[in-house]
Amino acid sequence: MSETPETGNVTEIDARRAAEALIVDVDGFEGPLDLLLSLSRTQKVDLRRISVLALAEQYLVFVDKARELRIELAADYLVMAAWLAYLKSRLLLPPDPADEGPSGEDMAAHLAFQLERLEAMRDAAARLMGRDRLGRDVFARGQPETVGRVRRAQFTASLLDLMQAYARLRTKDDFRPFVMDRNAILTMEEALARLRPLIGYAGEWTDLASYLPDGWTADPLRRRSALASTFAAALELAKAGQLELDQAENFAPIRLRATRDKA
Amino acid sequence: MNDTPQAPDDLPNDSLFDAPPLAEQERMVEAVLFASAEPVMEKELAARLPHGSDPAKALVLLEKRYEGRGVRLVRVGGAWAFRTAPDLSFLMRREVVETRKLSRAAIETLAIIAYHQPVTRAEIEEIRGVGVNRGTIDQLLEMDWVRLGRRRMTPGRPVTFVVTETFLDHFGLESARDLPGLKELRAAGLLDNRPPPAEGEAQETDGSEEDGDLFAPPGSGD
Amino acid sequence: MNDTPQAPDDLPNDSLFDAPPLAEQERMVEAVLFASAEPVMEKELAARLPHGSDPAKALVLLEKRYEGRGVRLVRVGGAWAFRTAPDLSFLMRREVVETRKLSRAAIETLAIIAYHQPVTRAEIEEIRGVGVNRGTIDQLLEMDWVRLGRRRMTPGRPVTFVVTETFLDHFGLESARDLPGLKELRAAGLLDNRPPPAEGEAQETDGSEEDGDLFAPPGSGD
Numbered sequence: 084m085s086e087t088p089e090t091g092n093v094t095e096i097d098a099r100r101a102a103e104a105l106i107v108d109v110d111g112f113e114g115p116l117d118l119l120l121s122l123s124r125t126q127k128v129d130l131r132r133i134s135v136l137a138l139a140e141q142y143l144v145f146v147d148k149a150r151e152l153r154i155e156l157a158a159d160y161l162v163m164a165a166w167l168a169y170l171k172s173r174l175l176l177p178p179d180p181a182d183e184g185p186s187g188e189d190m191a192a193h194l195a196f197q198l199e200r201l202e203a204m205r206d207a208a209a210r211l212m213g214r215d216r217l218g219r220d221v222f223a224r225g226q227p228e229t230v231g232r233v234r235r236a237q238f239t240a241s242l243l244d245l246m247q248a249y250a251r252l253r254t255k256d257d258f259r260p261f262v263m264d265r266n267a268i269l270t271m272e273e274a275l276a277r278l279r280p281l282i283g284y285a286g287e288w289t290d291l292a293s294y295l296p297d298g299w300t301a302d303p304l305r306r307r308s309a310l311a312s313t314f315a316a317a318l319e320l321a322k323a324g325q326l327e328l329d330q331a332e333n334f335a336p337i338r339l340r341a342t343r344d345k346a
Numbered sequence: 347m348n349d350t351p352q353a354p355d356d357l358p359n360d361s362l363f364d365a366p367p368l369a370e371q372e373r374m375v376e377a378v379l380f381a382s383a384e385p386v387m388e389k390e391l392a393a394r395l396p397h398g399s400d401p402a403k404a405l406v407l408l409e410k411r412y413e414g415r416g417v418r419l420v421r422v423g424g425a426w427a428f429r430t431a432p433d434l435s436f437l438m439r440r441e442v443v444e445t446r447k448l449s450r451a452a453i454e455t456l457a458i459i460a461y462h463q464p465v466t467r468a469e470i471e472e473i474r475g476v477g478v479n480r481g482t483i484d485q486l487l488e489m490d491w492v493r494l495g496r497r498r499m500t501p502g503r504p505v506t507f508v509v510t511e512t513f514l515d516h517f518g519l520e521s522a523r524d525l526p527g528l529k530e531l532r533a534a535g536l537l538d539n540r541p542p543p544a545e546g547e548a549q550e551t552d553g554s555e556e557d558g559d560l561f562a563p564p565g566s567g568d
Numbered sequence: 569m570n571d572t573p574q575a576p577d578d579l580p581n582d583s584l585f586d587a588p589p590l591a592e593q594e595r596m597v598e599a600v601l602f603a604s605a606e607p608v609m610e611k612e613l614a615a616r617l618p619h620g621s622d623p624a625k626a627l628v629l630l631e632k633r634y635e636g637r638g639v640r641l642v643r644v645g646g647a648w649a650f651r652t653a654p655d656l657s658f659l660m661r662r663e664v665v666e667t668r669k670l671s672r673a674a675i676e677t678l679a680i681i682a683y684h685q686p687v688t689r690a691e692i693e694e695i696r697g698v699g700v701n702r703g704t705i706d707q708l709l710e711m712d713w714v715r716l717g718r719r720r721m722t723p724g725r726p727v728t729f730v731v732t733e734t735f736l737d738h739f740g741l742e743s744a745r746d747l748p749g750l751k752e753l754r755a756a757g758l759l760d761n762r763p764p765p766a767e768g769e770a771q772e773t774d775g776s777e778e779d780g781d782l783f784a785p786p787g788s789g790d
Contacts, residue, residue, distance in 0.1 A: 372638070373636075373637060373638035373653065373656065374638060374656060374659055375638070376637060376638030376639055377638035377639055377652040377653060377656045377659060377660070378638075378659055378660070380602075380638070380639045380650065380652060381652050381660055381663045382662075382663065383663075394659055394662070395659070414595075415595060415598060416594070416595035416596060416597070416598030416599035416600075416602065417598055417599055417602045428602060430599045430602065430603055431595065431599060434595065434596055434599040437596055437599055437600050437603075437616055437617070438599075438600075438603060440616065
C-alpha cells in the first residue's frame, strides 16, 4: 500500500519548497515523528493511505535542505533520516530472499501506524482540552464550609498489656521481703496508707504520735521507724493540702489536724 | 456527554436585548451565588446577569426553592449566599478517632482494680508504691472500664473501685475471676522465672497488714 | 390549653437508632456536598450520615432534583460534587482561575496517559516519537492530574502512570472510560501497544526498551 503511484506526484521542487517552509520552524517540532506528521499533511490523504515512500523522500529533502542552510539538526532527526533512507531502499529494491529482517512493507506499515496513532492522540488531547473545564467553564462551590475535625482519643489495651502490668507489679512485690520486710521498718507507703483514711477524723489538733500503729510503740527501733515514716507521710499529706502541721517549740510534740476548707 | 454543543435555540444570547425568562434568571443567580467566594450584593447580581434581568425576583424564587432543603439561601448584610441548613450543622463536624495506648500508670491501676476489686485508692497506691493521679482514675471511669463499688466500712469510708461489663467485653472475659493468676502468669513467661524468694512467707507477712486481701490471688476477693 | 406550635412527636431524632427518612438523608447529602469544593466519596458520605443511611439512594434523588438547574450534581469517579452548569460559564468570568498554560508536550503526554493508562514513560516516548522531559511529567504530577500506577511486570519493572480523580473532576468526566472518542480509538486499534516489526538480530536489544529505541521508528534501535 505504500508503493502507490502517488510517489511521483510529489515533485522534487514541491518537496524542497515544503522543506524550506518547515525548516524555519525546526525548533517547533516535537521530534522527527512530529515532523513526519506535518510533512504527511502535504499529501492531503487519509493517513491510512499515505505514501510512506513519498514521505520518506520529503523527509530526506528536508534534512538535505537543513544541511545546505547549515542548520544543525538534533541527532534523532538524523537517525530518522538514516532509517528512512534504509526504508526507502527496502521499498524500492526487490526483496532479498536471504534477508531475515522485516519487509519494507511491514516497516512502512508500522511507521504509518505510528503517525496515525500520534495524530489520534493529538486529536484526543485537543478534544480533552476543549471540554468544559473546572475553574474555566464549570465551577465548584466558591465558599466551601470547612468541616471541623473533632479529635477523640480512644484508648486501648490488650489483655496481654493488662497481665504484663500486673506481673510487673507483682514481680516488684516478690522482692519486697528482701528489701523492705525487716520487722523494724514501717515504710512511708505503709504509713501513708494508714494515715490517709484517718486524717478525716482529725478535726482537732492531735499528737502525731497517737497515729502510730499498734505494736510499733514499745520497741524503740520500731517506734523510731514508725514515727519517722508517719511524720514523712504527714508532710506528704500536708503538701497535698489535706492536713496542717503544728509544733509549739523545739522538741515539743508535733500535732496535726485535717485541713478545714471542706466545711 | 456534556461536551456536546448546546442546542443553539435555547441560548439566551440570541435574544440580545430581551432579558432571559425568569426561570433562567433564577438558574443564573443560583450558579453565581454557588460559585462566588463571598456573598453577592443584589446590584452585583444585576450587573452580572444579562441586561434587563431582575435578580430581586429571581432571588425570591430561589429562596422559596431552597426552603426546607439541606442548603438555604440567606441574606448576609445586603448580600446573598448559600449556607448549610442550621439543623444539619452536626454533619459539618467529622470525628477523628485516634487510638492510643493506655499510659503505664493507667494500665497498672486498671490491672490492680481488676485483680483486687473492690479496691480503694489508697490500696492501689500501696500496691503501685506511688500515688495515683486523679486523672488516671477519671480516665478509666470515663472509658467505662471501672466504676465505683461500695464504700469500704473502714474509717473514712473510702470508696472502692471495681471493673465494669465494658471492661470484661473489651478484654473478652466472662468475669474478673477469669483473669490468669500469678502462677499462670509465671508459666506464660510474663513473670521472671526466678523462683520468688520465700513467696509463701511474704504472703503471710502481707496478710498481717491492714487489708488482708490486698495481695490475695485473683478471685479470692471479699 | 396547649396551643404551642411544635409537634414534638414528629421529630426524627427520638428514633435514635433508625436511619432518618430518605428525604432527610437527601437533605443531608445535599448539605455535605454543597459545603465541599472537592468531590466527596460515597463512602465518606456514608460515614458522615447517621448510621443506617443509604447515600446511594439519596444521591439518585438529589441528581434528579438538580437536573436542569444552575448547579448540577456530577459524579467524579467514586465521588460526587456540585458544579455549576456549563452553559452558564459566561456568567462566571469573575470566578475563572488562571491556570498555568500547559506546554504542547504536557498536553500530549497527559492525553497519552489518559487514553493508554497504565502507561510507562518508554511507551509515552514511543508514541510521541521523542523523549519525555522530566519536568513535563513532574508538572502533571504536581497538578495532581496524574499519579504513579503499579509497576509493570517487565524487565526493569518500570513505573506506570495513570490519571487521577482530580483529572476527572477538572475535565468533567465520570470515569476514565468516558474519555471522548475512547471507544473509536480502541476499535481502530490505535490504543494497542503494537511493537515494531521484528528485526531479526536487532530484536535482541529491543527487550530492554529503556534507552536505545527512544524514538522507536522501527529498526532505529541502535
